[in-house]
Amino acid sequence: MPKQTFVLNGERVTVKVADSERVLWVLRDLLGVTGPKYGCGINVCKACTSHINGKAFNPCSVKVGDLQPDDEITTIEGLADTADGDLHPMQEAWIDRDVPQCGYCQPGQIMAAVALVRKVQREGGTITESDLDGIRNICRCGTYTRIREAVRQGARRM
Amino acid sequence: MHESDTSARSTTERSHSDGGEVVAVGPAGLDRRRFVGYVLGGATLVTAADLTLGRAPARGAVPSLPQIPEIYDLEDLQTDAALPTSQLITVTIREDGTAAFELPRMEVGQGIVTSTAMILAEELDLPMRKVEVTLAPARPELIFNQLTGGSNTTVSTFTPIRVAAAVARQQLLEAAAARLGTDADRLSTISGTVVDAAGNAIPYGELASDAASQVVKQVGVTLRPREEYRVIGTGRKRTDARAAVTGQKDFATDLDVKGAKPTMVCRPPTHRGRPVRLRNRKQILKMKGVTHVAQVPTGIAVRAKTFGQCIDAIRKMDVEWDLGDLAGENDESILEGLRAAELPMAVPDVPILAEQVDLGFEFMFRSSAALEPFAAIADVREDRAEIWAGLKVPILAQQNIAQILGMSQDQVKVNVVTGGGSFGHKLFSDHAIEAAQISQAMGKPVKLMWHRADEPRQGRMHPMCTSRVRATMLAGQVLSFEQRHTSVVTDFSHGLGEIITSTIDEAPTEVGRYLGGLGFSETIFTLTQELPYNLGAVTQLLNETDQRFSTGSMRNIYSPDVCVAAELTMDELARRMGKDPLELRLELCRNDRVRAAIEAVAERGNWGRKMPKGMAQGIAVHKEYKGCTAVLVEIDCRPRTVDRKVRNAVTGPRVTKAVIAVDAGLVINPIGLEAQMQGGFMDGLALTLTSSCHLEDGRFLEASWDNYFYTRQWNVPPEMEVIVMDPDVDQPGGAGEAAVGSSAAAVACAYARATGEVPTRFPINHDTISFRPKSFIPPVPKSPTNGLKFTY
Numbered sequence: 022m023p024k025q026t027f028v029l030n031g032e033r034v035t036v037k038v039a040d041s042e043r044v045l046w047v048l049r050d051l052l053g054v055t056g057p058k059y060g061c062g063i064n065v066c067k068a069c070t071s072h073i074n075g076k077a078f079n080p081c082s083v084k085v086g087d088l089q090p091d092d093e094i095t096t097i098e099g100l101a102d103t104a105d106g107d108l109h110p111m112q113e114a115w116i117d118r119d120v121p122q123c124g125y126c127q128p129g130q131i132m133a134a135v136a137l138v139r140k141v142q143r144e145g146g147t148i149t150e151s152d153l154d155g156i157r158n159i160c161r162c163g164t165y166t167r168i169r170e171a172v173r174q175g176a177r178r179m
Numbered sequence: 180m181h182e183s184d185t186s187a188r189s190t191t192e193r194s195h196s197d198g199g200e201v202v203a204v205g206p207a208g209l210d211r212r213r214f215v216g217y218v219l220g221g222a223t224l225v226t227a228a229d230l231t232l233g234r235a236p237a238r239g240a241v242p243s244l245p246q247i248p249e250i251y252d253l254e255d256l257q258t259d260a261a262l263p264t265s266q267l268i269t270v271t272i273r274e275d276g277t278a279a280f281e282l283p284r285m286e287v288g289q290g291i292v293t294s295t296a297m298i299l300a301e302e303l304d305l306p307m308r309k310v311e312v313t314l315a316p317a318r319p320e321l322i323f324n325q326l327t328g329g330s331n332t333t334v335s336t337f338t339p340i341r342v343a344a345a346v347a348r349q350q351l352l353e354a355a356a357a358r359l360g361t362d363a364d365r366l367s368t369i370s371g372t373v374v375d376a377a378g379n380a381i382p383y384g385e386l387a388s389d390a391a392s393q394v395v396k397q398v399g400v401t402l403r404p405r406e407e408y409r410v411i412g413t414g415r416k417r418t419d420a421r422a423a424v425t426g427q428k429d430f431a432t433d434l435d436v437k438g439a440k441p442t443m444v445c446r447p448p449t450h451r452g453r454p455v456r457l458r459n460r461k462q463i464l465k466m467k468g469v470t471h472v473a474q475v476p477t478g479i480a481v482r483a484k485t486f487g488q489c490i491d492a493i494r495k496m497d498v499e500w501d502l503g504d505l506a507g508e509n510d511e512s513i514l515e516g517l518r519a520a521e522l523p524m525a526v527p528d529v530p531i532l533a534e535q536v537d538l539g540f541e542f543m544f545r546s547s548a549a550l551e552p553f554a555a556i557a558d559v560r561e562d563r564a565e566i567w568a569g570l571k572v573p574i575l576a577q578q579n580i581a582q583i584l585g586m587s588q589d590q591v592k593v594n595v596v597t598g599g600g601s602f603g604h605k606l607f608s609d610h611a612i613e614a615a616q617i618s619q620a621m622g623k624p625v626k627l628m629w630h631r632a633d634e635p636r637q638g639r640m641h642p643m644c645t646s647r648v649r650a651t652m653l654a655g656q657v658l659s660f661e662q663r664h665t666s667v668v669t670d671f672s673h674g675l676g677e678i679i680t681s682t683i684d685e686a687p688t689e690v691g692r693y694l695g696g697l698g699f700s701e702t703i704f705t706l707t708q709e710l711p712y713n714l715g716a717v718t719q720l721l722n723e724t725d726q727r728f729s730t731g732s733m734r735n736i737y738s739p740d741v742c743v744a745a746e747l748t749m750d751e752l753a754r755r756m757g758k759d760p761l762e763l764r765l766e767l768c769r770n771d772r773v774r775a776a777i778e779a780v781a782e783r784g785n786w787g788r789k790m791p792k793g794m795a796q797g798i799a800v801h802k803e804y805k806g807c808t809a810v811l812v813e814i815d816c817r818p819r820t821v822d823r824k825v826r827n828a829v830t831g832p833r834v835t836k837a838v839i840a841v842d843a844g845l846v847i848n849p850i851g852l853e854a855q856m857q858g859g860f861m862d863g864l865a866l867t868l869t870s871s872c873h874l875e876d877g878r879f880l881e882a883s884w885d886n887y888f889y890t891r892q893w894n895v896p897p898e899m900e901v902i903v904m905d906p907d908v909d910q911p912g913g914a915g916e917a918a919v920g921s922s923a924a925a926v927a928c929a930y931a932r933a934t935g936e937v938p939t940r941f942p943i944n945h946d947t948i949s950f951r952p953k954s955f956i957p958p959v960p961k962s963p964t965n966g967l968k969f970t971y
């Protein structure tokens with residue numbers, strides 16, 4: 022069985038698993054990192070959204086064999102460590118706007134929001150209505166309005 | 180939003196000790212705030228109250244032509260359901276000064292853990308952070324008191340929880356009085372501490388064991404009056420928000436139960452088909468990671484080291500299927516059956532002199548699946564079984580599982596896990612039962628998860644239905660309003676049915692006599708439907724037909740569809756009379772609380788403002804759950820909006836603004852209520868515009884969120900406002916489902932006004948299939964591997 026090595030939330034990990042296994046199951050079933058959620062397995066619902074080298078990606082749709090040893094994977098569990106303070110500003114905004122309902126989609130929502138804000142900031146802009154319209158993450162509890170508010174609020178402190 | 184007030188609360192009027200004297204009991208007594216609770220025997224202070232407390236007394240005289248829900252509705256029925264049984268819920272004060280309470284309900288995102296903590300904090304005079312609310316495992320003795328549904332949680336638990344908490348606070352005061360050598364009524368409490376005028380302060384924790392009792396004793400208490408509320412009615416954020424945003428909140432599949440390996444099921448192509456046999460069992464067992472394969476009634480289960488390996492195995496399975504009773508059926512054939520079952524109207528269709536509005540609406544199948552798919556962990560051994568799952572009726576799950584496993588009920592332990600949303604889905608225990616069957620068949624613990632594709636295809640559906648409305652007018656007056664709702668059978672086997680049979684006798688006589696002759700579905704329908712308008716002779720009747728589908732409620736049962744049909748008819752009546760929709764509603768409104776809500780949205784939403792062609796406002800109201808909601812929306816149906824492109828998505832008309840007014844009676848947590856309204860709106864929006872399942876040859880075409888178009892950010896109104904009404908009442912109402920019907924209806928009304936055409940089939944995009952159906956054999960899609968192409 023091949024060995025897979027990558028950096029997970031700041032620590033190098035090595036797992037024995039086939040190249041074709043999707044990263045989501047390596048994280049959840051083998052490494053016990055359960056923040057990224059399953060909602061479709063086909064890159065549609067975005068519940069599993071995490072970061073690879075600072076950018077958003079969906080581990081349900083990436084083979085673990087495609088990761089390089091130096092690739093840095095950040096899940097919701099490791100997000101706070103990427104910023105100063107106890108929590109990431111986006112997590113704080115989420116708490117402040119009381120966004121979550123059942124909470125199932127929220128790790129993915131927050132990871133997507135952070136990447137979106139970074140992208141918009143890289144491009145020198147600020148979050149617009151159409152940026153918010155473009156967020157693909159599903160929330161079956163319908164917390165969309167508060168997500169929109171929280172993304173804007175979190176962005177101001179990023 | 181501060182934790183707690185620091186001023187002391189006095190005890191005057193609050194410390195009626197038991198001392199053998201019996202205090203006026205419960206709601207029958209003169210004082211509506213005086214109740215009897217209990218102190219249970221134990222090492223620390225444990226107090227209790229009967230879950231059945233708080234039943235409203237006589238419900239007043241019957242007006243001449245009331246609809247049933249005005250006198251007695253589903254909330255009353257659920258609240259009354261437990262009256263004959265005596266069942267205790269308990270509050271424990273621990274030696275560290277915290278209070279613990281096990282809520283006999285399930286949290287699925289509706290915020291009841293937070294609102295329950297608020298109620299306890301209020302009555303105990305304890306900061307919120309010292310109140311710990313957990314979910315109770317299945318408690319058979321509670322029977323049907325342990326059912327989360329019908330937005331009933333707060334309505335039915337409000338009084339009992341307060342009574343148990345008040346008894347606890349009173350016992351702590353007594354214990355402090357004994358220690359300080361004074362009387363309890365000279366003491367007061369501040370935020371978890373008992374204090375006296377001399378400056379002595381004893382934290383609850385230190386008093387917990389003193390306050391404990393060797394024996395069970397009965398105690399009378401008086402509840403805090405509404406004027407003294409400091410926590411109830413203030414906005415409180417969810418107690419579990421931090422866990423949710425850091426990934427620490429655990430759902431069923433996140434639990435680490437020893438040996439419970441990932442397990443999935445290969446399911447039939449047709450809805451409710453059945454497996455005959457797996458032809459390549461040996462080959463599957465040889466696959467990487469696979470440990471076990473077993474046939475169960477719903478399909479072929481596979482257990483492996485990862486869910487990825489389960490998916491791979493399912494995709495390789497060669498299964499012989501029995502296609503079941505639905506093979507060959509499609510939307511149209513089912514609709515035909517419904518039309519044939521429609522009950523006749525009483526008013527003839529060619530009335531003399533009068534003018535008539537005759538409308539027919541169709542509502543397609545919808546999937547009630549939450550984002551967390553069905554999942555459950557089961558560890559079934561020879562002589563016992565343990566289950567972990569999100570369940571709204573855990574007792575029934577326990578009964579069913581015991582029966583299926585051939586065990587007695589006490590051999591089965593059912594743990595309730597917070598659910599990733601429910602919307603009625605988790606009223607049933609399909610997932611827990613299936614997991615138990617698989618674990619038994621394999622002889623191993625399993626962590627069962629449904630694939631997303633399984634949900635719209637085999638999961639619970641909101642039934643397809645039709646609603647016909649006929650209204651007659653004469654000289655500008657509405658003389659009659661008849662609605663005939665015809666639905667594919669709604670499954671009520673989750674317990675609501677049993678509640679009804681056991682409770683009918685408890686209902687006020689006239690109501691009981693009426694309901695006694697009806698079946699479960701008709702009873703629920705009758706108890707929930709109520710038009711808040713004066714429309715002359717009103718009849719709303721339900722008929723159900725066709726038992727072949729797996730169905731259930733979906734954030735409400737009949738109301739959203741009934742409401743859409745009725746409110747579109749109201750608009751049509753207004754049009755025929757040459758009246759403004761708002762004007763007609765206010766003119767015919769027969770309830771002041773409803774009127775206030777309509778007026779609130781009309782004013783805040785600037786009803787009647789000029790809009791460009793292709794845009795319009797819509798207004799609708801729904802009365803249920805001891806309150807009502809009114810919704811005003813603005814919709815943009817202009818071609819450039821409707822045709823805007825988003826990859827793999829349905830765009831269509833855009834609601835640009837929504838204003839919701841909610842009257843939910845006494846509000847516990849306005850922030851939580853607002854969240855429920857927003858969520859309900861997103862559901863209503865999807866019901867009217869985008870979300871449905873298509874039946875073709877017995878198979879549902881939808882298999883994921885890129886086929887089943889629940890509301891997405893590109894559909895969400897950029898402007899949204901919630902107005903919380905203050906009706907000045909003592910009882911809380913329900914909120915979980917309240918906004919769905921009025922939202923769906925307001926959007927439908929706005930759409931009709933913007934396009935000039937009254938839509939008759941919902942959702943409006945049902946007739947366009949905008950995706951390529953995923954394969955049925957194998958029944959689950961392959962996970963893509965190109966994810967790194969889409970990073971951002």
Ligand code: FES
Pocket residue numbers: 058059060061062063064065066067068069070079080081082
């Ligand atoms: S589970 Fe990865 S996108 Fe849905």
Ligand code: FES
Pocket residue numbers: 121122123124125126127159160161162163164288550599600
């Ligand atoms: S909070 Fe429940 S799915 Fe988003």
